[in-house]
Each structure stands twice: as C-alpha cells, then as structure tokens.
Amino acid sequence: MNDDVAALGRIWSTRAGIDLGPLDLIPDGKARSYVLQIGAARFHGFVVRKGEAVVGYVDRCPHAGLPLAQALDQYLTPDGDLIMCSWHGAVFTVEEGTCVGGPCVGARLSPWPVEAREGRIVTA
Numbered sequence: 001m002n003d004d005v006a007a008l009g010r011i012w013s014t015r016a017g018i019d020l021g022p023l024d025l026i027p028d029g030k031a032r033s034y035v036l037q038i039g040a041a042r043f044h045g046f047v048v049r050k051g052e053a054v055v056g057y058v059d060r061c062p063h064a065g066l067p068l069a070q071a072l073d074q075y076l077t078p079d080g081d082l083i084m085c086s087w088h089g090a091v092f093t094v095e096e097g098t099c100v101g102g103p104c105v106g107a108r109l110s111p112w113p114v115e116a117r118e119g120r121i122v123t124a
C-alpha cells in the first residue's frame, strides 16, 4: 500500500468473523457491494452468491485499480456467469477471480474470504 492510499484510510482486507448480514440480502446468482468502516479506515468489497455458496473479492480491478461497478451492485455479466468490470470490460471467473477476457487477461481479483454460515454471510 502506498502512502497516498494509506492517507485516504483505505484497507484491502478484513479480520475474520465480521457478520455481513443475511445471505438473503443477495438474490441467488447476483452480487452485492459492501463497504465496512473499521475504525478510521474503509474496506470496499463485493460478494457473489451462487445458491448457498458465496465468494468475495476486494472491489478493485487489477487493470487500473478502479472499483468494478459504476452502478450499485452491477458486478456481473448479464447472464450472471462472470464478474465484469464496468470500466474497460475485463471479465473474471466467479470462482477464482481470474481475468479471462479484456485488458488484463491472466490477472486476478484479490480474494476477500467470506462464507455462508447459518443463513448469514460472515468474513472468514
């Protein structure tokens, strides 16, 4: 992390065990943005739901470092099969966060470990 980012109070990971709310906040096959205020710092991430499973990533595209969605919660391609960055069209696998099309093929989103536990989403 460089000094400018640190000065803005942005952090890129969270501790385990933070309750992010009910699993049902995310419709099956959709994604949701989360912003966590942790002390003076903020974390920006998103979670994709597939059935009872969830996968999370830091909301930062490896192409140019921007948050992926320009419209709230719009992290997926229309068919819901891939994560898509709204800026230059990079697409990523949901399961691994690997870029499979667009300007940064082979790069990866940074994982944000989350899990579904008794109907809640919790950081892992």
Ligand code: FES
Binding pocket: 061, 062, 063, 064, 065, 066, 068, 085, 086, 087, 088, 089, 090, 102, 103
């Ligand atoms: S910033 Fe995501 S594709 Fe360029």
